[in-house]
Amino acid sequence: MTEKKKERVDIHAYLAEFEDIPGTRVFTAQRARKGYWLNQFAMSLMKEENRQRFKADNAAYLEDWNLTDAQKQAVLARDYNAMIDEGGNVYFLSKLFSADGLSFQTAAGSMTGMTKEEYAQMMIDGGRSPEGVRSKKGGY
Amino acid sequence: MARVTTGITSSHIPALGAAIQTGTKGNEYWGPVFNGYQPIMDWIYADDNMPDVIVLVYNDHATAFDMNVIPTFSIGCAEKFEPADEGWGPRPVPDVIGHPDLAWHIAQSLILDDFDMCIFNDMKVDHGCTVPLSMVFGEPDKWPCKVIPFPVNVVTYPPPSGARCFALGDSIRAAVESFPEDLNVHVWGTGGMSHQLQGPRAGLINKEFDLNFIDQLIKDPETLSKMPHIEYLRESGSEGIELVMWLIMRGALGDKVKDLYTFYHIPASNTALGALILQPEDTAKEPLDPRVVHSGHSLEAV
Numbered sequence: 001m002t003e004k005k006k007e008r009v010d011i012h013a014y015l016a017e018f019e020d021i022p023g024t025r026v027f028t029a030q031r032a033r034k035g036y037w038l039n040q041f042a043m044s045l046m047k048e049e050n051r052q053r054f055k056a057d058n059a060a061y062l063e064d065w066n067l068t069d070a071q072k073q074a075v076l077a078r079d080y081n082a083m084i085d086e087g088g089n090v091y092f093l094s095k096l097f098s099a100d101g102l103s104f105q106t107a108a109g110s111m112t113g114m115t116k117e118e119y120a121q122m123m124i125d126g127g128r129s130p131e132g133v134r135s136k137k138g139g140y
Numbered sequence: 141m142a143r144v145t146t147g148i149t150s151s152h153i154p155a156l157g158a159a160i161q162t163g164t165k166g167n168e169y170w171g172p173v174f175n176g177y178q179p180i181m182d183w184i185y186a187d188d189n190m191p192d193v194i195v196l197v198y199n200d201h202a203t204a205f206d207m208n209v210i211p212t213f214s215i216g217c218a219e220k221f222e223p224a225d226e227g228w229g230p231r232p233v234p235d236v237i238g239h240p241d242l243a244w245h246i247a248q249s250l251i252l253d254d255f256d257m258c259i260f261n262d263m264k265v266d267h268g269c270t271v272p273l274s275m276v277f278g279e280p281d282k283w284p285c286k287v288i289p290f291p292v293n294v295v296t297y298p299p300p301s302g303a304r305c306f307a308l309g310d311s312i313r314a315a316v317e318s319f320p321e322d323l324n325v326h327v328w329g330t331g332g333m334s335h336q337l338q339g340p341r342a343g344l345i346n347k348e349f350d351l352n353f354i355d356q357l358i359k360d361p362e363t364l365s366k367m368p369h370i371e372y373l374r375e376s377g378s379e380g381i382e383l384v385m386w387l388i389m390r391g392a393l394g395d396k397v398k399d400l401y402t403f404y405h406i407p408a409s410n411t412a413l414g415a416l417i418l419q420p421e422d423t424a425k426e427p428l429d430p431r432v433v434h435s436g437h438s439l440e441a442v
Contacts, residue, residue: 014370134375
């Protein structure tokens with residue numbers, strides 16, 4: 001008989017809570033599985049030879065990566081919100097925007113509906129307040 | 141015997157590395173950040189403060205580990221670790237030189253202490269590991285001490301709990317203290333503070349949360365360690381979860397600490413930045429003067 005286990009976390013409740021955060025997609029196993037090839041494609045851009053091939057012909061390069069049409073479209077459009085909807089994770093996708101010569105701030109800002117300048121100014125002004133964007137249900 | 145003398149926390153954002161590389165660290169935007177780090181650099185190069193080894197806790201940002209391997213806690217046991225190419229070429233910084241004897245000793249000790257570690261040898265280190273070194277040591281030809289990279293998964297959910305991280309820090313300390321060589325060991329916790337890099341909520345900063353986190357980290361880390369992930373996410377943004385790694389550093393310092401230096405700044409690119417020097421109270425040195433520096437938006441100069 002083993003020692004009694006401490007109180008366990010309910011994985012379903014744990015995961016469900018993440019969906020209550022406005023404007024946020026937490027990189028859960030479900031998203032990680034959906035985005036597996038999208039993220040692995042992004043990782044491939046850590047090699048200079050791959051970046052060169054990708055830059056020469058984006059669409060042709062993507063054919064090697066077992067992506068869905070929605071994932072391909074999101075990459076070609078550099079639509080980072082759509083890529084995250086398709087299971088992408090920002091740290092993987094950073095290889096894509098870095099290969100494009102863009103910073104984390106430009107990429108993050110592109111997901112907010114603000115211009116690059118507006119987003120940069122918001123950060124200088126103290127960033128986005130958590131007021132009202134902590135919980136969908138709670139509205140606080 | 142070896143002992144953990146100091147804990148340091150630091151941001152590890154890539155934009156800091158870029159500011160060094162492009163020679164913009166003195167400009168209006170980055171100047172206050174580098175000014176805030178200067179006392180840490182002055183301190184660590186002074187007297188006998190230079191560590192022999194740093195156990196550097198950070199998260200690999202989908203660099204050494206892709207979707208194929210997702211270790212929760214891992215430790216680099218090799219002789220050296222090269223800077224990774226993260227999409228714009230490797231950072232032009234020295235190789236990280238490891239300490240295989242101590243690293244393997246810690247790895248073995250942690251496993252016997254019920255932390256089932258993942259051991260890595262062939263591993264490139266990303267900005268999470270090298271940017272804190274640049275911020276604290278500047279731009280030397282080689283890093284002035286050995287570094288044991290200690291990556292923690294905070295990317296694919298679930299990351300480890302705060303309580304688990306805190307307990308891990310305590311085990312790291314015990315492991316270090318059972319190493320026979322006389323070594324000054326630092327444990328650094330990197331990442332944070334509040335930030336979100338994705339979606340319509342990107343750009344979130346929560347000054348009240350961050351300052352309270354620093355306060356509790358110093359005074360009551362055990363209570364802080366019980367904070368659930370959802371609270372980090374709601375309050376400090378999706379990438380604010382990196383702060384669980386600070387609890388590993390704090391756990392390695394024992395019950396009571398003295399805060400020698402606290403620097404907090406808004407913004408550094410997308411993030412709020414916190415950099416601290418803490419020491420176990422019974423062996424702590426004098427605090428720096430000034431002891432607390434706040435700079436940036438809506439932060440009074442202290």
